[in-house]
Amino acid sequence: MMCEMCGKEVPVTRPVFIERTKLNVCPNCAKFGDENRGASGPSQGPSAQIIEQRLERRNRRMQTKDVYAGRDNVQLIEGYGEAIRKARSARGMDAEQFAASISEKKGIIMKVESEALTPDDRLVKKIEKALDITLTETVQGGGAIGRGNPNAKMTLADFIKKE
16 A cells, blocks of 8 residues: 555555645654544544644744853953963963964963954863963853843844943
8 A cells, every 4th residue: 555645565554634635655654643433524524622732832932042042151251361461471381382372372471461353262271270270250240232131022222332
């Protein structure tokens, strides 16, 4: 026998209502419909309870998810450049020696110390390990979006830079 939905040759098919149409389908395709139990005719289709379950699942799928909700944000500390410069000087290294010790360019280290360049996570970890300091802090919440109210929606004002 051939499944009327997927076209596979199967030993047994079952009559199932899919979108109010009675089809003889394989057991794999039967999950997409409701089996004909004899009580419901071809014009009735799926029961109200099944429709309600499907709508609930659909609503859960359609809800937007905040991937950052419930997570703490990690940010660089204020004055991270000065903290790096002080720790480097305390160890008696100049910028060139320090850059060589962590396999970075001197210019990168100078820009980070002057806070003209924000270091990426990899560089932050290298600097923290080499100087035995902490450059990051944990911040609660989702940042500046919504102007402090976690339930507020984003507006154009969130994207406009005010001077």
